[in-house]
Amino acid sequence: MRISETPVSLAEVARRAGVSSATASKALNGRVDVNEATRARVEQAARDLGYLPNSLARGLMGARTGTVGVVTTDLDGRFALPILMGVEDSLGIDRILSFLCDARGDDLREESLIASLLARRVDGLILVGRQTDPRPSLGAIPVPVVYAYAESDDPSDMSVTVDNADVGRRAARHLLDIGRRRIAQVAGEASHGASRDRVGGASSAIAAAGLLEGAGRVRFGDWSEGWGRAAAHDILDQDGDVDAILCGSDQVARGVLDTLHERRVRVPDDVAVIGVDNWEPLAAHARPPLTTVDLQLQQLGRVAAHRLQRATTGEIRGGVERLPGSLIIRDSTVLRR
Amino acid sequence: MRISETPVSLAEVARRAGVSSATASKALNGRVDVNEATRARVEQAARDLGYLPNSLARGLMGARTGTVGVVTTDLDGRFALPILMGVEDSLGIDRILSFLCDARGDDLREESLIASLLARRVDGLILVGRQTDPRPSLGAIPVPVVYAYAESDDPSDMSVTVDNADVGRRAARHLLDIGRRRIAQVAGEASHGASRDRVGGASSAIAAAGLLEGAGRVRFGDWSEGWGRAAAHDILDQDGDVDAILCGSDQVARGVLDTLHERRVRVPDDVAVIGVDNWEPLAAHARPPLTTVDLQLQQLGRVAAHRLQRATTGEIRGGVERLPGSLIIRDSTVLRR
DNA sequence: CTGAAAGCGCTTACAG
DNA sequence: CTGAAAGCGCTTACAG
Numbered sequence: 220m221r222i223s224e225t226p227v228s229l230a231e232v233a234r235r236a237g238v239s240s241a242t243a244s245k246a247l248n249g250r251v252d253v254n255e256a257t258r259a260r261v262e263q264a265a266r267d268l269g270y271l272p273n274s275l276a277r278g279l280m281g282a283r284t285g286t287v288g289v290v291t292t293d294l295d296g297r298f299a300l301p302i303l304m305g306v307e308d309s310l311g312i313d314r315i316l317s318f319l320c321d322a323r324g325d326d327l328r329e330e331s332l333i334a335s336l337l338a339r340r341v342d343g344l345i346l347v348g349r350q351t352d353p354r355p356s357l358g359a360i361p362v363p364v365v366y367a368y369a370e371s372d373d374p375s376d377m378s379v380t381v382d383n384a385d386v387g388r389r390a391a392r393h394l395l396d397i398g399r400r401r402i403a404q405v406a407g408e409a410s411h412g413a414s415r416d417r418v419g420g421a422s423s424a425i426a427a428a429g430l431l432e433g434a435g436r437v438r439f440g441d442w443s444e445g446w447g448r449a450a451a452h453d454i455l456d457q458d459g460d461v462d463a464i465l466c467g468s469d470q471v472a473r474g475v476l477d478t479l480h481e482r483r484v485r486v487p488d489d490v491a492v493i494g495v496d497n498w499e500p501l502a503a504h505a506r507p508p509l510t511t512v513d514l515q516l517q518q519l520g521r522v523a524a525h526r527l528q529r530a531t532t533g534e535i536r537g538g539v540e541r542l543p544g545s546l547i548i549r550d551s552t553v554l555r556r
Numbered sequence: 557m558r559i560s561e562t563p564v565s566l567a568e569v570a571r572r573a574g575v576s577s578a579t580a581s582k583a584l585n586g587r588v589d590v591n592e593a594t595r596a597r598v599e600q601a602a603r604d605l606g607y608l609p610n611s612l613a614r615g616l617m618g619a620r621t622g623t624v625g626v627v628t629t630d631l632d633g634r635f636a637l638p639i640l641m642g643v644e645d646s647l648g649i650d651r652i653l654s655f656l657c658d659a660r661g662d663d664l665r666e667e668s669l670i671a672s673l674l675a676r677r678v679d680g681l682i683l684v685g686r687q688t689d690p691r692p693s694l695g696a697i698p699v700p701v702v703y704a705y706a707e708s709d710d711p712s713d714m715s716v717t718v719d720n721a722d723v724g725r726r727a728a729r730h731l732l733d734i735g736r737r738r739i740a741q742v743a744g745e746a747s748h749g750a751s752r753d754r755v756g757g758a759s760s761a762i763a764a765a766g767l768l769e770g771a772g773r774v775r776f777g778d779w780s781e782g783w784g785r786a787a788a789h790d791i792l793d794q795d796g797d798v799d800a801i802l803c804g805s806d807q808v809a810r811g812v813l814d815t816l817h818e819r820r821v822r823v824p825d826d827v828a829v830i831g832v833d834n835w836e837p838l839a840a841h842a843r844p845p846l847t848t849v850d851l852q853l854q855q856l857g858r859v860a861a862h863r864l865q866r867a868t869t870g871e872i873r874g875g876v877e878r879l880p881g882s883l884i885i886r887d888s889t890v891l892r893r
Numbered sequence: 894c895t896g897a898a899a900g901c902g903c904t905t906a907c908a909g
Numbered sequence: 910c911t912g913a914a915a916g917c918g919c920t921t922a923c924a925g
Binding site: 238239240241242245252253254257276278279280281 | 894895896897898900901902903
């Protein structure tokens with residue numbers, strides 16, 4: 220693709236092709252009522268000149284602008300990224316471009332960002348939260364909004380988030396499936412809904428198997444390796460006979476693995492360990508590689524963008540959608556090969 | 557800030573204030589030749605109506621559009637993010653918004669993305685690479701371009717990247733400063749310039765101290781924990797008497813720490829360990845917490861955006877700018893308190 | 894099938 | 910200090 224060094228207008232293309240701008244516009248936009256020879260001439264002229272239609276002008280005409288705004292508050296975290304990629308997947312990158320802005324956890328900044336995006340006449344907004352706990356709704360604004368990861372507190376808004384109970388359930392079921400019976404849980408921060416919901420899902424699966432008695436205590440802490448290390452020591456000292464540890468995140472699981480390794484507990488032979496996140500650099504290179512529940516954030520991004528697009532074209536449907544996790548089996552629960 | 561549910565035009569604001577659109581425009585844009593009472597009335601009307609100026613229309617008028625395109629090929633990696641945040645810092649988020657697009661390592665996709673961005677009349681482009689090795693220049697296009705992280709292969713383009721030799725040098729000097737004399741290096745991939753340049757910088761610092769003799773071999777591998785573990789075993793077996801290990805990345809360093817811990821080598825007493833990246837979740841929670849050289853990527857993003865802005869306003873200056881690293885001291889080299 | 898005209902929402906000389 | 914007019918680069922009825 221040749222790109223002209225200075226912008227070329229439709230009028231110039233039309234002139235070179237010997238037609239009016241109206242005809243040039245129709246030819247380039249694939250309208251049917253254009254002579255094929257004319258269309259070819261216009262297209263050739265556009266190519267020769269390195270023409271790139273000014274999408275601001277097009278956007279002014281009232282149709283779509285072909286842009287969406289993605290506002291995150293978690294750019295530095297690891298959640299926004301995969302979601303963003305999913306959004307891109309689903310928007311079709313060269314039709315719709317997205318403005319990415321980070322509110323950095325500041326509500327005023329978020330407000331002014333949104334105003335700024337609306338001034339640019341984005342076709343819609345995706346708000347990506349940093350925790351799965353609900354966030355305040357934006358209320359009524361001129362374009363559709365999808366809340367991703369953190370759902371809106373107004374159930375009539377469109378929200379897409381992770382089904383944390385399902386995530387916990389899948390982790391627990393896997394441990395049960397491989398025959399574990401005494402399952403301890405090392406959860407993340409008790410103040411996070413994600414943490415509580417995962418524990419809830421796991422515990423109900425364990426209870427359904429009639430094993431809640433045999434299970435170790437649930438320990439809440441934070442999301443760090445350090446917490447995982449400390450909790451594992453505590454488990455070995457207090458709940459001595461566990462045969463599996465279900466962790467609230469891969470980071471916690473890494474800490475747990477560390478302690479087990481240090482205390483010569485064999486994984487998975489003596490104790491199976493499972494995490495949540497499937498944060499590759501941490502999980503895949505753990506020793507042994509870590510079984511975990513993937514949050515499918517990229518898929519979450521795809522679904523969010525897809526809902527936004529449907530809303531843009533008219534069919535507005537509110538409601539929260541919760542996406543399931545996906546089990547990724549590695550050596551920390553089942554020795555492969 | 558009140559936002560109208562349907563877009564409001566300048567004409568409506570003008571009507572409500574009882575003036576012409578021209579006057580309303582001037583009043584809202586802070587031009588001087590407007591009666592203060594009139595200005596107040598217009599501003600009040602704008603507020604009442606929840607007016608948000610249509611920036612497409614403004615962009616059409618030829619001035620700046622207040623948007624830049626950021627094209628990355630490393631969205632999933634950890635380098636693009638901090639750079640992006642730096643870009644945002646420096647653009648001043650509610651004046652200039654950035655389109656973020658991921659080319660996903662596909663040259664054709666990159667090309668079509670850039671065309672798409674130019675069609676939206678961005679004021680400039682920042683191209684973020686995934687490795688520091690030079691990438692092909694885009695050549696002449698209608699807007700200024702800054703190459704970030706991966707410099708352009710055309711030295712007259714504007715590039716901002718990491719000074720990897722400096723990074724290696726800082727790591728080595730720190731080890732020398734704390735009295736280490738037999739320093740082994742576990743480098744990343746030999747095919748990456750980043751890897752070779754860090755080794756180059758470190759080796760020259762070690763040589764300058766007259767200690768290249770005493771140093772262990774340089775081992776190239778990849779950027780993983782697994783490589784760090786293997787290399788550390790090899791070092792203990794072959795170069796038995798090292799008192800420091802300089803690693804090409806934090807991941808490698810984590811692997812090295814693992815092996816040292818397993819073989820009961822005390823860190824930092826017997827062997828000091830240093831990484832590169834300052835990838836917080838990995839480095840800060842290592843055991844012991846890892847001393848490392850921060851790549852200052854956010855600063856890199858700031859510098860890139862700042863150069864872009866200067867270029868936009870006229871003063872175009874090509875050339876490569878290499879930013880130094882910054883030493884972050886933790887317990888793996890110096891026991892604090 | 895083609896083109897002249899109007900209009901999208903602003904801003905900018907230019908008169909008054 | 911204020912406003913009528915032209916124009917930015919497109920697209921869209923509407924004639925022809």
